[in-house]
Amino acid sequence: MAATVIALATALAGAQEQAPNRREFTIVAKDHVFTPNKLEVTQDDLVKITLKSEDRPTSFAIDAYRIVKRAAGGLSTTFEFRADQAGRFTFYCNLTTDEGCKDMKGTLVVKAK
């Protein structure tokens, strides 16, 4: 009986450690600039991003995470992903409709656990 209680307590502690840390960001896209343009999270965080366009259509892409999300002009889109890969990743607008998109970049920093 005592052994069962200890095993259960250990299992619960383990489950608690694994509960994902949730992080939320709102990124505003305006005049071909992302604000903020740097996001810092810890590996395995559950990251929720609201991409908000304040003028033209925009997108948020991170190649290593296979993320490509679009927001129509003046609207926003919300999505989530688990930051399971540590490192520095460029996020960018992958639209080709106008030249300014090429300069729309930011950095996602995922600190290793």
Ligand SMILES: [Cu+2]
């Ligand atoms: Cu763009």
